[in-house]
Amino acid sequence: MRISFHGAAQEVTGSCHLVTCRGRNILIDCGMFQGRHELVDDNAAPFGFDPAAIDLVLLTHAHLDHCGRLPLLVKRGFRGEIIATSATRDLARLVMLDAAHLQEEEERHDHRHGRNGGAHRALYDTMDALDAVDRFGREAAYREPLELFPGITATYFEAGHILGSASIRLDLEEHGQRRKVLFSGDIGPDDRPLLNDPDPPGDADVVVMETTYGDRDHRDLDASVEEFLSAVRHAGSRGGNVVIPTFALERTQELLWFLREGMEAGKLPRALEVFLDSPMAISATRIFQRHPEAMRPELAGMIAHGRDPFALPQLHFTRETQESIALNEIRSGAVIMAGSGMATGGRVRHHLLRNLARPECSVIFVGYAAEGTLARIIIDGAKEVKLFGEHVPVRARIHTINGFSAHAGRADLHRWLARTGNPRKVFLVHGEPKSMQAFARDLDPERVTMPKPHESYAL
Known part of the structure; x- marks a missing residue:
């Protein structure tokens, strides 16, 4: 039994971990690297393993940095099954097709401007994304074990991060040895309005754990909501617009909820x-309405009684x-x-171009921004x-409200880890080095490892 780390190793994005047991190769996530320009090359580089040798992919959730290279995996030879929750399956289809479309558009833009083979060379196209969608097989339900192969079982647990997100425990048996290996995926904070709280299992021998905010806690949510509403009000009183760069999954729906309230x-x-100027966010909102089973009971009850929790009197969807x-x-x-x-692409850049230089306007950042x-x-x-x-000069009022994060803060991460039993080994991933190091200082150094890219360890 071995584990190796091929993404989100001493960095925040590109989650991709490989477990080998009984001759089977099981991949947990296959995400895209996001942020710095040079990560384009990282995404196009070899995975560090043979895609054709992978038997299964277990997907924790549908964010691009967890599922965004699945079409490339298929393009390079993967022919196995992808397993996810029902909501993750629907959202991942949306995310992968959107990513393919954006890459195709950027490549066409390069060709039009005579930059053939430029920085925006597509990793994959829409057909590759559709091929990846076709690889999705069984749907996982929380706390219901799935036998993957003899001696290998997977169980999904609510992660509370985005709709359908999960932590995944692998129960492995080989040569008389047994290991419970828990992958946190991305962990959400407690007491969010839309999703249930994270629900980790009570026992694990090995934990692979995200540390995005391992060095700090978030601001109180109620205070963040009040600051958000105040920023929106004041921009209107100054005669300006509010531009909110927002993630299509979870953050958009949560902000619509707070605006309605x-x-x-x-x-x-x-x-x-x-x-709402995001075709993907519009579609994601419809997917939310389709999956009340993955939401808090109060929200599911609203939908069951015909109330749209995201409806506003003057809400406009701009698809075209x-x-x-x-x-x-x-x-x-x-x-x-x-x-x-993160304003790395998409329509928000055009809105920043038009509004960022205007002092009467406001720009509100409500999520993690990678270096x-x-x-x-x-x-x-x-x-x-x-x-x-x-x-473009920056004259608009800039608001950074980190209390909306879909990631657990430091204290929540420690509470989550405390509920996983007494693991003998904790691998810290999915965080900037300073965040991982700060989190590691609170743990037993004999049990903690911060793996480097492509490092492999015996389980």
């Missing part, structure tokens, strides 16, 4: 114009490109939510950024 409480005008371009003519009174959340991303550059205080070849 703010209107119902009289903290925001019900006539506030809100534009021309509809998005038309938003450039709105000078005040609009809340524009668009991807990507090197445009979001991180703005958050860190840049006075000027470059967008579409233009140098």
Whole structure:
């Protein structure tokens, strides 16, 4: 029995871990590296294993940095089964097809401008994404063991991160030895409005654990909501727009929930114009409505009684490109939510181009921003950024509200780990080195390992 780490090893993105047992090769996640420009090369590089030799992929959730290289895995020879929860399956299909479309668009853009073979060479296309969708097989239900092969069983547990997200425990038996190996996936915080709390199992011999926020806690959620509503109100009173770079999965739906509650409480005008300018976020919101079984009972009850928890009086969905371009003519009174959340691509960059230089406007960041991303550059205080070849001064009010994070903070991570029994080994992954090191200082150094890319360990 062995484990090796081929992504999210001493970095935040690209989750990909390989377990070998009884001659079977089981991959947990196959995500895309995101952030710095040079990660384009990391995504195109060999996986560190033979894709054709992989028997199964167990998917923890549908974020791009966990599922985004599945089409490339299939393109390079994987012919096994992908197992996920029902909600993750629906969301992953959406995410992979969107990623393929964006890569195709960027490659066409390079060709149009005479940059053949440029930085935006597509890793895969829509057909590859559809081929990956075809590899999805059995659907996992929380706390219901699935026998993968003789001596190898997988059990999914609620992770509370996004809809359908899971931690996965592998129960392995080989040559008379038994191991319970738990993969945290991404862990959500407790007491969120949409999803159930994380529900880790009580026993594990080995834990592979995310540490995105292993060095700090988030601000109180109620205070974050009040700051968010206040920022939206004040931009309107100054005669400006609000631009919110947002992640299509979970964050968008949570913000719609808080905006609706703010209107119902009289903290925001019900006539506030809100534009959801993200085809993927629009589709993801529909998928949420399709999976009440993966939500808190109160939310599921609303849907069962015909109430849309994400409906606003003046909510506009802008799917078409021309509809998005038309938003450039709105000078005040609009809340524009668009991807990507780290502002590395997507329609939000166009809205930043039009609004970032205007002091009456506000830009609200509500999620994690990896080093090197445009979001991180703005958050860190840049006075000027470059967008579409233009140098744009940063004059809008910048708000960073980290209390909305879908990741557990330091204290929540420790509580989660405390509920996994007494593991003899803890591998820390999916975090910047300073975050992992800070989290590791609170643990027994004899039990903690921070693996490097492609390192392999006996279980």
